[in-house]
Every structure is written in structure tokens, then in C-alpha cells.
Amino acid sequence: MINIFQPDINKDSLSLLSGVFxxxxxxxxxxxxRFENEISEFLKxxxxxxxxxxSCTDAIFAALKVFDFSKGSKxxxxxxxxxxxxxxxxxxxxxxxxxxVDLDSGNICLDSLSRSFSNDCAAVFLxxxxxxxxxxxxxxxxxxxxxxAGSLGTFVxxxxxxxxxxxxxxxxxxxxxxxxxxxxGVFFKDDKMxxxxxxxxxxxLPSSGKSGIDRAxxxxxxxxxxxxxxxxxxxxxxxxxxxxxxxxxxxxxxxxRRRIIRSLYxxxxxxxxxxxxxxxxxxxxxAITYSNYFFTIFLEYRDELAIFLRDRGIYSTFRYxxxxxxxxxxxxxxxxPNAEYFCNHxxxxxxxxxxxxxNIGFIIGSVEDFFSNEKFVSSKSD
Numbered sequence: 001m002i003n004i005f006q007p008d009i010n011k012d013s014l015s016l017l018s019g020v021f022x023x024x025x026x027x028x029x030x031x032x033x034r035f036e037n038e039i040s041e042f043l044k045x046x047x048x049x050x051x052x053x054x055s056c057t058d059a060i061f062a063a064l065k066v067f068d069f070s071k072g073s074k075x076x077x078x079x080x081x082x083x084x085x086x087x088x089x090x091x092x093x094x095x096x097x098x099x100x101v102d103l104d105s106g107n108i109c110l111d112s113l114s115r116s117f118s119n120d121c122a123a124v125f126l127x128x129x130x131x132x133x134x135x136x137x138x139x140x141x142x143x144x145x146x147x148x149a150g151s152l153g154t155f156v157x158x159x160x161x162x163x164x165x166x167x168x169x170x171x172x173x174x175x176x177x178x179x180x181x182x183x184x185g186v187f188f189k190d191d192k193m194x195x196x197x198x199x200x201x202x203x204x205l206p207s208s209g210k211s212g213i214d215r216a217x218x219x220x221x222x223x224x225x226x227x228x229x230x231x232x233x234x235x236x237x238x239x240x241x242x243x244x245x246x247x248x249x250x251x252x253x254x255x256x257r258r259r260i261i262r263s264l265y266x267x268x269x270x271x272x273x274x275x276x277x278x279x280x281x282x283x284x285x286x287a288i289t290y291s292n293y294f295f296t297i298f299l300e301y302r303d304e305l306a307i308f309l310r311d312r313g314i315y316s317t318f319r320y321x322x323x324x325x326x327x328x329x330x331x332x333x334x335x336x337p338n339a340e341y342f343c344n345h346x347x348x349x350x351x352x353x354x355x356x357x358x359n360i361g362f363i364i365g366s367v368e369d370f371f372s373n374e375k376f377v378s379s380k381s382d
Contacts, residue, residue, distance in 0.1 A: 001313050001314075001315055002313060002314045002315060002350055002355070002359050002362070002363065003315050003350065003352075003354075004315045004316060004317050004348060004349075004350050005174075005175035005176075005350075005352055006350075006352050006354040006355075007174055007175075007179040007354070008179070008247065008254070008352070008353040008354050009179065009243065009247075010246055010247075012245075012246035012249075013242060013243045013244075013245075013246050013247075016031065016241075016242035016243075016245060016246065017239065017242045017243065019242070020238045020239055020242050023238075025238060026237055026238055026239055027235060027237050027238065028235050028236060028237055028238070029237075029238045030238070031238040031241035031242055031245065032052060032236055032237065032238060032240075032241045034241065034245065035052065035180075035236075035240075035241035035244055035245055035248075036050055036051065036052055036185075038245065038248045039178075039185060039248070042152075042248065042251060043152075043160045043163070043187075044158070044159060044160060045160065045163065045187060048191075049187055049188070049191070049194065050185055050186070050187055051185065051186050051194060051197065051198055052172075052183055052184065052185050052186075052236035052240075053183070053184050053185075053186065053201050053234040053235070053236055054182060054183065054184070054234040054235055054236060055171070055173065055182050055183060055184045055234070056084075056147070056149050056169050056170065056171035056172075056173065056183075056184035056185075057082075057084040057088075057184070058184060058201070058232075058234040059169040059184040059185075059186045059234075060082075060084050060085055060088045060147065060169060061084070061087075061088040061091060061092075062197055062200050062201050062232065062234065063088075063145065063167050063169070063186065063197065064088045064089060064091070064092040064094065065092055065200060066193060066196045066197045066200050067122075067123070067143065067167070067193070069092070069094055069122035069123065069143075070122065071093040071094070072093065072094070072095060072120075073094050073095070073120055073121070073122035073123075074094065074095045074096075074097050074118065074120055074121045074122065075089045075094050075095070075096055075097065075121070075122060075123045075124070075125050076096075076097045076099055076108075076113060076116055076117065076121055076123075076124045076125070077089070077096055077097070077098055077099070077108075077124075077125045077126075077127075077323065078098075078099060078100070078101045078107065078108040078109070078126065078127055078323075078339070079098050079099065079100060079101060079322040079323045079324045079325075079333065079336040079339035080101045080106050080107075080127065080129055080320055080322055080323075080339055080342055081125075081127045081147070081320060081323050082127065082147060082149065082320055083320070083321075083323065083326065083329075085125050085127075085147060085323075086098070086323055086329050086332070089125070094122065095332065096323075096329065096332045097116050097121070097332060097334070098323045098324050098329060098332050098333040098334060098336065099112040099113055099115075099116050099334050099336065100112040100334065100335065100336040100337065100338045100339055101129070101336070101338050101339050101342065102338065103338045103341060103342075104278070104279060104281075105129060105132045105278060105279075106129030106130060106132065106278060106296065106342065106346075107126065107127065107128065107129050107132060107134045107135070108124070108126055108127075108134065109338060110135060110137070112334065112336075113137070115334075116334055117140060117142075121140075121142050122142055122143065123142050123143040123144070123145055123166075124137065124140065124142060124143075124144055124145070125145040125146075125147065126144065126145065126146045126147065126165075127146075127147045127149075127320075128146060128147070128148050128150065128151040128154065128161065128162060129150075129278070129294070130150055130278060130291075130292070130293045130294030130295075130296060130348075131150050131151045131153065131154045131290050131291030131292055131293040131294070132154070132278065132280070132290065133151070133154055133156050133161035133162075133288060134146065134161075136164070143166040143167070144164070144165040144166050144167075145165055145166060145167045145168075146162045146165040146167070146168045146169075147169060148161070148162035148168050148169060148170050149169065149170060149171035149176065149184075150171070150176065150177075150291060150293030150294065151170070151291050151293070152170050152176065152177050152178060152291055153177055153251075153255045153258075153289070153290075153291035153292075154288070154289065154290055154291040155288070155289040156286050156287070156288050157286060157287055158287070161288075162187075163187060165187075165189070166188070166189045166190070166193075167186065167187070167188055167189070167193070168186065168187040169184055169185065169186050169187075170184065170185045170186075171183070171184055172184065172185065172240070172244055176293070177254065177255070177258075177291060177293065178244050178247050178248065178251070179243065179244065179247065180236075180240040180241065180243045180244035181239070181240055181243050182240060183236045183240045183244070184236075185236075195207050196229075199228050199229060199231060200229060200231045200232065201231065201232060201233070201234040201235075202231065202233060202234075202235070203227065203231045203232070203233055204227035204228050204229040204230055204231035205225060205227060205228070205231070206226075206228055254353050255289075255291065255292070257353050258291070258292035258351055258352070258353070259290070259292060261292070261295070261351050261355060261360055262280075262292050262295055262351060264360055264364065265277075265295055265349065265351075265360075265364065268364045268367075268368070269297065269364075269367070272367070272368070272371050274299050274300065274301070274371055275297050275298070275299050275367075275371075276297070276298045276299075277295070277296060277297045277298065278294070278295075278296040292351055293351075294319065294348045294351065295348065295349045295350075295351040296346050296347070296348050296349075297346070297347050297349065298341075298345045298346055298347075299345060299347070300345065301370075302318075302344065302345050302346065302347050304370075305347060305367070305370050306347055308366070308370045309363075309366055309367075309370075312362075312366050314350065314362070314363055314366060315350070316347050316348060316349050316350070317347070317348050318342075318343070318346050318347055318348060319348055321343065322336060322339040322340070322342065322343050324336045324339060324340075325340075325343060349363060349367075350363060
């Protein structure tokens with residue numbers, strides 16, 4: 001099976017993992033610090049502004065706790081969102097407002113956002129769909145939060161696309177561009193918010209405090225402690241860092257490979273009148289580099305093509321199933337005709353670094369074979 005996502009792990013990770021096991025320290029340690037520093041350098045971000053946790057989902061839940069918005073406030077989200085976002089909003093005592101997306105990008109529709117915005121909106125929680133940067137949002141008196149899980153590698157004018165927000169989170173799970181098994185990273189515009197986030201994600205212990213082991217070397221009673229707040233435990237470990245670090249050595253080449261795969265798809269599918277795809281616009285004002293987390297096509301016979309590809313050993317999918325179609329969130333939704341179109345017509349094809357040239361040729365050939373069916377040929381001539 002050609003998977004929709006597949007990690008690209010090399011022997012260097014095994015070597016680092018062996019060192020972690022031999023050290024007898026599997027938790028947060030020097031490798032985590034090194035990983036945070038190298039990711040920060042890639043993002044062109046001060047390493048003091050970046051922090052890792054156990055998952056991007058943890059980051060979303062924790063951030064909404066730390067912002068401490070007034071209970072009952074509204075948070076606007078696009079219907080094409082990861083379901084952790086509305087779940088975290090509700091857990092924080094807030095109300096999600098689900099709005100439509102743009103057909104050209106999958107990101108939030110600014111007109112739909114404007115119609116739904118009100119004075120009791122505390123935040124807008126955006127998704128950069130498949131690594132496509134969100135359009136600049138002006139004139140809203142609220143916090144801007146961005147789920148950039150698939151946007152590591154997306155840059156606008158040589159700066160990470162998501163750093164314009166008050167909060168941004170990235171994912172390092174088993175399906176992302178940099179795979180650590182699990183893990184998430186966060187950026188806060190406000191340094192005090194970041195410190196509060198660190199404390200919340202480590203049981204409420206002071207972020208500047210020393211561990212029990214460190215204090216044992218200098219203090220008489222090292223097992224006593226106080227908490228600054230109630231908290232949870234969400235830790236990115238040396239094990240996670242050991243898996244991910246070697247992938248950063250050639251991270252530019254990895255994104256270049258994704259760009260090449262996308263260009264091969266576009267070149268081939270331009271010949272097929274039945275297919276369109278999420279575009280990647282640029283302009284003289286904004287030079288954009290895309291992460292290419294997804295390659296998304298639109299077609300009338302989406303389900304039939306997905307089954308045809310599956311039967312040939314190619315796994316395709318659609319992400320993300322719209323929030324307005326999930327029963328427990330339906331009552332929070334506005335009308336979302338574009339998200340509905342996505343739900344019925346969009347298909348994500350494999351685009352990852354483990355794809356060989358032979359795999360890519362087989363995927364393209366299989367899509368072409370599907371449309372060589374007589375009903376498509378005749379409709380083209382009509």
C-alpha cells in the first residue's frame with residue numbers, strides 16, 4: 001500500500017535513540033533543548049519563544065486554558081478544522097462559532113468570519129489548510145490563534161507564515177513533515193503567556209524552578225514544592241527529540257522534494273478537465289514558500305476515484321471532515337456551503353518524502369486510468 005502519510009526515519013535516529021536508552025534519562029533533557037533550538041532556527045524564531053509539549057492537541061487545549069478568556073465568550077473557527085479545536089473550546093467554557101471556508105484555499109472565509117464576528121468574540125482560531133497561509137485579518141479586536149500543524153515549512157516573505165498570531169502551534173506526530181512519533185511545538189507573542197503555558201503543562205510548577213534531581217545537589221530538602229496554578233503534564237521527551245533531530249539536517253531538501261512531487265501532479269492533472277486543485281498563489285508583494293502538507297484535488301467522482309485507487313494499493317483520504325457535519329458540534333455552525341463542497345469533492349493524494357519516482361508515476365497513471373473510462377472520455381468530447 002502507498003500510504004497517504006509515511007514517516008521518513010533514518011539510521012541516525014536509531015543511533016540517537018540508543019544513546020538516550022544508554023543514558024537512562026528518557027524524559028525532557030539536552031536533546032529536547034537541541035531540538036527546540038534547531039526548529040527555532042529553521043522558523044527564524046528566538047529559541048526562547050518556542051516550547052515543545054507532548055502533542056499539538058495538548059498545546060491547543062492548554063493554550064485555551066492559559067488565555068483564560070471569559071466564560072461563555074465565543075471563538076470563531078473554520079469548519080475545515082481539526083476536531084481538537086472545538087473540543088478544547090468547549091472544555092475551556094467557551095462557545096465555538098463554526099464558519100465557512102474559501103474554496104480556493106480551504107482556509108477561513110473572511111466574509112463568513114466578518115458576518116459572524118461580534119463584541120463577545122474572544123478569539124479566532126484559524127487552520128492553515130495543508131500548509132496554505134491564511135490571509136491577513138485586519139480590524140478584529142480579539143486574539144488570533146493558528147493551528148499550523150501542517151505548516152512547518154510555509155514561509156511568507158522569508159518568515160514563518162504563522163508567527164503573526166498571538167498563539168501558534170505545530171505538530172510533530174507520525175504523519176507530519178518532521179516526525180517525532182508524537183509532539184507539538186508552540187509560539188506565543190506574549191512572553192508572559194508562554195511562561196504561564198510552560199507552568200500549566202508541567203503541573204503548575206514554576207517554570208524557572210529546578211528539578212528534584214538538580215535541587216538534590218544543592219538543597220537540604222528537595223522533595224518539597226509549591227504550585228503556581230493547577231496544571232497538567234505534557235512533556236516532549238529525549239526519545240521524541242532523538243527521532244526528529246536527524247530529519248532537521250536536510251530539512252530544506254525534504255520540502256524541496258514535496259515541491260517537486262506537487263509540480264509533477266499539477267503538470268499531469270492539467271490535462272484532465274475533470275480535476276481542479278487547491279492553488280498556491282504568490283504575488284510581487286508576498287513571496288510564499290509552501291510546506292505542501294496536502295495535495296488536494298476536487299472532482300465530481302471523488303468517492304469512486306478513492307475506491308479505485310484503494311483497490312490499486314494507493315491510500316487517499318479527505319482531511320478534515322467538516323466540523324459542521326459532526327453531530328456534537330452542529331448546533332454551533334453557521335451555513336457552510338464551501339465546506340460542504342470540500343466534504344463532497346476534495347481528495348488528498350499522497351505527497352511525502354518516502355514516495356519514490358515509481359510510486360509517483362503509478363499514482364499519476366492510476367488517476368489517468370480512472371479518467372480513461374468511456375463515460376469521462378465521452379463527457380470531454382461533449
